[in-house]
Amino acid sequence: MAVGGFAVDGPGTGTGFQGKITASVVITCIVAASSGLIFGYDIGISGGVTTMVPFLRKFFPSVLRKAAEAKTNIYCVFDSQVLTSFTSSLYIAGLASSLVASRLTAAIGRKNTMVLGGCTFLTGAAINGGAANIAMLILGRILLGFGVGFTNQATPVYLSEVAPPKWRGAFNTGFQFFIGVGVVAANCINYGTAKHSWGWRLSLGLAMVPAAIMTVGALIITDTPSSLVERGKLTQAKQSLVKVRGSDDADVEAELADLIKSSEVSKAAKREPFVTIFDRQYRPHLVMSIAIPFFQQVTGINIIAFYAPVLFQSVGFGNDSALIAAIILGVVNLCSILVSTFVVDRYGRRFLFMVGGIQMFLCQVAVAAVLAATTGVSGTKHISKGYAILVLVLMCIYAAGFGWSWGPLSWLIPSEIFPMKIRLTGQSISVAVNFGTTFVLSQTFLSMLCHFKYGTFLFYAGWIAAMTIFVALFLPETKGIHLDSMYEVWERHWYWRRFVRRQP
Numbered sequence: 001m002a003v004g005g006f007a008v009d010g011p012g013t014g015t016g017f018q019g020k021i022t023a024s025v026v027i028t029c030i031v032a033a034s035s036g037l038i039f040g041y042d043i044g045i046s047g048g049v050t051t052m053v054p055f056l057r058k059f060f061p062s063v064l065r066k067a068a069e070a071k072t073n074i075y076c077v078f079d080s081q082v083l084t085s086f087t088s089s090l091y092i093a094g095l096a097s098s099l100v101a102s103r104l105t106a107a108i109g110r111k112n113t114m115v116l117g118g119c120t121f122l123t124g125a126a127i128n129g130g131a132a133n134i135a136m137l138i139l140g141r142i143l144l145g146f147g148v149g150f151t152n153q154a155t156p157v158y159l160s161e162v163a164p165p166k167w168r169g170a171f172n173t174g175f176q177f178f179i180g181v182g183v184v185a186a187n188c189i190n191y192g193t194a195k196h197s198w199g200w201r202l203s204l205g206l207a208m209v210p211a212a213i214m215t216v217g218a219l220i221i222t223d224t225p226s227s228l229v230e231r232g233k234l235t236q237a238k239q240s241l242v243k244v245r246g247s248d249d250a251d252v253e254a255e256l257a258d259l260i261k262s263s264e265v266s267k268a269a270k271r272e273p274f275v276t277i278f279d280r281q282y283r284p285h286l287v288m289s290i291a292i293p294f295f296q297q298v299t300g301i302n303i304i305a306f307y308a309p310v311l312f313q314s315v316g317f318g319n320d321s322a323l324i325a326a327i328i329l330g331v332v333n334l335c336s337i338l339v340s341t342f343v344v345d346r347y348g349r350r351f352l353f354m355v356g357g358i359q360m361f362l363c364q365v366a367v368a369a370v371l372a373a374t375t376g377v378s379g380t381k382h383i384s385k386g387y388a389i390l391v392l393v394l395m396c397i398y399a400a401g402f403g404w405s406w407g408p409l410s411w412l413i414p415s416e417i418f419p420m421k422i423r424l425t426g427q428s429i430s431v432a433v434n435f436g437t438t439f440v441l442s443q444t445f446l447s448m449l450c451h452f453k454y455g456t457f458l459f460y461a462g463w464i465a466a467m468t469i470f471v472a473l474f475l476p477e478t479k480g481i482h483l484d485s486m487y488e489v490w491e492r493h494w495y496w497r498r499f500v501r502r503q504p
Contacts, residue, residue, distance in 0.1 A: 021167060022246035028162060031217040033174030035114050035155040037210035037385035038121045039148050044330065045203050046087045048190025048323055051305035052289035055200035059086070059134055085444050089138050091439035093145025093357060094152070095432050100253020102273070102428035106230060111223040113154035118215030121147025122208050125443070129205020142205075143255035145435075147211070153432045157423060161224040162244050165482045169344035169412055180334035182210055189328040194323060226420060229259045230266075258451035259420075262484050266421035273425035282422060284496040288475070289414050289426045293434035297359055297441055300460035301402045302393065304329075325392050332396040335405025344422035348479045349409050350471060356405020357468030364461035367391055371454035406467075410434075416478055417486055 049055050056063050059082050105113045124143030131137045163171035193199030225244075226236035237259065240383055241252045277286055344352060345390050370391055374383045383391075402433040414430035449456050476496070490500040 004266070015185070021164060022244065023437055024246070025164070025171075025244040028221050028244060029159055029174055030115070030173045031221050032158045032162070033171075033178050034157055034210075034217050035117070035151040035214045036175045036178030037182040037185075037214055038118065038144075038207070039212045040150060040179035040184075041186045041207055042090065042144055042148065042182075042185025043179070044183035044326075045207065046090075048194070048326065049203050050083060050086065050320065052190075052200045052203075054197045059137065061068060065090070066401045084144070084445070086134075086141065088139055088439050088442040089141040090145035091435045091442060092141040093151035094435035095145075095297045095345060095439060096426055097146040097149030098153055098431035098435060099151050102424040105154050105157070105227075105424050109223040109231065110154040111218055111221060111227075111228045113150050114218040114374070116145045117154070118211050118218060119147075119282065120144075120150065122211035122215065123147075125205060125207035127213055128207070128223070129201050131201075132202070135395070144207070149431065149435065150435070151214070151422075156411045157427050158227075158417040160206045160226055160412070160483065161226045164245070166480050167345055168416060169409075169479060170341050170348065172412040172415065173341045173344060173408035175411050176403075177334070177341065180330065180337050180403070180407075181276065184327065184330040185210075185335055187323065187330050188275045188413030191320070191323040191327060193321070211346030224261075225256070226259055226423075229263045230420070234459070243319045262420040266419075267316050269441055273422050277425050280439075281500050283499040284474075284490050284493070285418055285422065285426055288417055289430045290433050291470065292410050292413050292465075293430045294437050295463070295470070297434060297437040298460065298463035300364070300441075300457075300463075301399070301401055301405050301407065304399075311372055328392065329395055329399050331401040333403040333407070336400040337408055340404035340408050341405070344408070344412075345479055348477045350475060350477050352405045352469040353409060353475065354468060356401040357464055357471065360406075361397050361461050361464040361468065362455045363401065364464060367398070368454045368457040368461070370394070371457070375454070388500040406414060413475070413478065416434055416481075416483060419484065419487065423483075 004333075031138055050060075053064065063083055097273040101113065104116075108116075108309060124140045124147060125144075126140075127136055127143065128140035131140060139220050156172060159172045159175060186203070189203050190199075193202045196202070222236075222240045222243065225237045225240045228234070230241060234256075238252060238256055241256055245255070276282065340352060367457065371383070374387045414427055445456075448459070450457060474493075474495060476493045477482055478489055482490060485499060490496045
């Protein structure tokens with residue numbers, strides 16, 4: 001990440017607030033981004049636990065019986081609606097919490113919402129680790145969902161509001177980076193605990209560790225200047241600006257005045273934000289708040305992350321080998337997120353979206369072709385180890401494409417495009433769509449894999465092609481634009497300019 005002075009000015013950058021990347025803003029953003037740990041840990045831990053024999057024997061014995069059948073279709077071994085309910089129940093809870101999170105974030109601030117999310121997640125992890133029946137498992141998952149819903153609402157907004165405009169993309173990718181760290185850590189823990197009868201309890205219970213880390217971290221950072229201004233805490237807002245900007249008084253006063261003006265405009269409207277966002281002038285914002293998170297999920301990445309061990313077992317890896325393959329996939333994704341951190345503010349969002357989209361499309365088609373050729377239409381043929389490794393390589397290339405495009409950028413774009421009056425509402429809609437889509441896909445993926453077989457990967461390839469075309473036509477470039485000057489990009493866009501008007 002580049003370090004040094006910068007100035008945001010010139011055409012298209014809006015207000016020219018000066019500043020530099022200070023140690024304070026780096027530390028603050030790293031601590032805030034660590035909220036992604038809990039989401040990533042859950043994504044990684046769920047798939048691994050559902051391949052552990054002691055866990056399946058205790059809660060889902062029908063899956064073991066199906067796996068023991070002599071001529072089981074390899075795609076259908078793990079097709080169990082009860083099993084998928086264990087994974088997907090978190091996301092319906094996250095959807096519910098995200099719908100109220102915008103009001104909560106406005107009332108108590110971004111920081112306190114992250115603290116609440118961490119505490120809720122910690123409680124859910126404790127219940128899951130000590131679960132004695134499916135009811136306890138589902139209750140724990142629901143609490144995890146509430147925790148993730150709150151943090152996913154507050155954290156991307158926090159990062160976009162605190163980060164300097166010129167480097168907002170790099171700082172915001174930190175959230176996705178920590179999601180990736182959580183996934184890799186969870187996969188490593190699954191590998192270490194898989195051979196023990198109590199391993200699944202340790203895997204689920206250790207979710208308390210990332211929850212504790214991010215909760216303590218959230219307690220020690222200050223809230224964003226925007227949040228403090230919204231809640232009338234102007235003195236604290238100025239102190240927060242001085243701390244994160246490291247600028248002279250003139251620059252701080254100018255940015256503070258701009259924040260106060262935006263807040264006053266927002267309050268003067270006296271309209272429910274969930275009504276305001278449906279106004280014609282906010283049509284592009286509404287479309288993006290729905291389309292971007294929806295498209296992120298229909299890349300298939302979270303489903304593959306959830307079920308990576310299951311997926312790799314299905315195509316010929318043993319249990320240990322499947323867990324190792326999942327770890328490799330997570331490490332590749334993590335490294336590619338770092339690539340995005342370094343280039344997103346240099347080459348822009350659209351460039352990464354396009355490159356990543358093409359890369360993921362080609363890999364999904366290739367995986368489908370390999371599976372079709374090796375397992376047959378029925379899916380009953382055995383896939384050789386060499387072809388299984390080829391599938392892993394293709395999935396790693398696919399994960400890399402996601403890691404430097406739709407992974408971090410799908411959190412960045414919705415958090416930076418909204419004016420203050422609808423920012424929290426827009427983020428709430430975005431998170432809700434993300435969870436809702438994830439719920440449907442996670443609930444149906446194993447059944448889809450059973451019925452569509454290799455066609456499942458063509459299904460996701462089709463969506464990736466559609467979203468890449470959508471970005472090329474409808475998403476304007478937003479790099480380096482100050483949050484409160486973002487309306488300029490819509491005014492200049494060939495399609496969206498017919499909807500927007502200059503902000504007061």
